[in-house]
Amino acid sequence: MLTIVVYHYVRPLAETRYPALAGLDLARFEGQLDYIARHYEVVSLADLVRVSFDTTQLPHNACVLTFDDGLADHYTYCLPALIQRKMSGAFFVSSDAALGRGPLDVQLVQHILAACPDVQVLTAEIAALYESLPERASLPNFGALHAQWAKPGRYDPAEVIFLKRLFQVALPAASVRWLLDRLIGPKLGTDRATFAREVYVSLAQLRVMARMGMEIGGHGASHRRVTGISSDELRLEVKGPWSLLDEIGIRPDEPRFFTYPHGAVDETAILAVKKAGYAGALTGERALVKGIVARYLLPRLDTNDLPQTAEASPNEFTIALRAEAS
Ligand SMILES: [Zn+2]
Structure with a gap:
C-alpha cells in the first residue's frame, strides 16, 4: 500500500504579504514531515517504477511526497526541510511559469x-x-x-x-x-x-533541486485543464513540461511523471501523457495506491488529510482508508 501526498503553497504564512493565502504553514509542514518520518517510509516515484508499479513490493508504509505548481515556496522552504530529514520529493512544474511566461x-x-x-x-x-x-x-x-x-x-x-x-x-x-x-x-x-518572479521556482532553482536528488515532473504548460481541449492544445500542455525537463538536465533514462492540472483527466488525456513518454501520472483522487496500479491514474491524499504535528496519532480518515484498502 502506498500513500502519495500532495502539497501546494508551503510558507511561514504570518510572515508573508499574503497571510490569508490558502496554503500550508511552514511549521505545520515540518510537523507533518516529522509525523511521516515516524509512521511512513518515504520513497520516490522512481522506486515505484523499479517495482513495476506493484506496490506490494514497496515498504509496508511507503509514502511519496509530491508538490504541484512549481512554486518558489518549494525551493525556499520545502527543499531545506526535506534535505534536513533526508527525504526526497517529487516537484511538478507548469512549464510556462518556470520559463518566465507567467504568471498563470x-x-x-x-x-x-x-x-x-x-x-x-x-x-x-x-x-x-x-x-x-x-x-x-x-x-x-x-x-x-x-x-x-x-x-x-x-x-x-x-x-x-x-x-x-x-x-x-x-x-x-x-x-x-x-x-x-x-x-x-x-x-x-x-x-x-x-x-x-516572486511566486515561481526558476529553471536554475529546478536544476539545483534535481541535483540534490529531488524528482521533477510536468504539470501542464499553462495549467489549464487537459480535458475538453483540442488535440493540438493537449499536445502543447503535455509536451511543454517535457521540453522543460530536458532543459533542466533530467536524463532521458530517468522516469518522468505528470500531474493533471486541477486533477482533470479523461481517456484522451491519459493517451497523450502516455504517448509523450511519461512513465505515469497522478490525479487528485483521494485514495491510497494499492496492489498493481493504473499507472496513469495514481491517486493522492491532500496534506490536510494527514496530521500536521510530529506527535499526532493517525487520524480516523487515514485509519479508515487503510482498513478499506487492506
Ligand atoms: Zn496545480
Whole structure:
C-alpha cells in the first residue's frame, strides 16, 4: 500500500504579504514531515517504477511526497526541510511559469482572493468590471454565471468556488486576461512580471533541486485543464513540461511523471501523457495506491488529510482508508 501526498503553497504564512493565502504553514509542514518520518517510509516515484508499479513490493508504509505548481515556496522552504530529514520529493512544474511566461491565472486568482478579506465585496467589484468587458454583449449575465458555478467545494465556500470557476472555466481567455489585468495592480500592488518572479521556482532553482536528488515532473504548460481541449492544445500542455525537463538536465533514462492540472483527466488525456513518454501520472483522487496500479491514474491524499504535528496519532480518515484498502 502506498500513500502519495500532495502539497501546494508551503510558507511561514504570518510572515508573508499574503497571510490569508490558502496554503500550508511552514511549521505545520515540518510537523507533518516529522509525523511521516515516524509512521511512513518515504520513497520516490522512481522506486515505484523499479517495482513495476506493484506496490506490494514497496515498504509496508511507503509514502511519496509530491508538490504541484512549481512554486518558489518549494525551493525556499520545502527543499531545506526535506534535505534536513533526508527525504526526497517529487516537484511538478507548469512549464510556462518556470520559463518566465507567467504568471498563470490560477496563482493570480488565489493571491487576489487572499488579498481580499471579504469575498462578497470582491465578487461585487468583479461584477461591476464584468459589465465593461469588451466582449460583454456575447457573454451570459453575471447572475446566471453565479447561479451556475457558486457551489461549495471540499475546502472552499460557494463564493470562492464561484470566483475560481469564473476564471478557470466560465469565461473566454481574453475576458479572463482583461479582468485580471484590472485586479492585479489594485489588489496585489504589483505587476504581472514581478508577481511571476516572486511566486515561481526558476529553471536554475529546478536544476539545483534535481541535483540534490529531488524528482521533477510536468504539470501542464499553462495549467489549464487537459480535458475538453483540442488535440493540438493537449499536445502543447503535455509536451511543454517535457521540453522543460530536458532543459533542466533530467536524463532521458530517468522516469518522468505528470500531474493533471486541477486533477482533470479523461481517456484522451491519459493517451497523450502516455504517448509523450511519461512513465505515469497522478490525479487528485483521494485514495491510497494499492496492489498493481493504473499507472496513469495514481491517486493522492491532500496534506490536510494527514496530521500536521510530529506527535499526532493517525487520524480516523487515514485509519479508515487503510482498513478499506487492506
Ligand atoms: Zn496545480
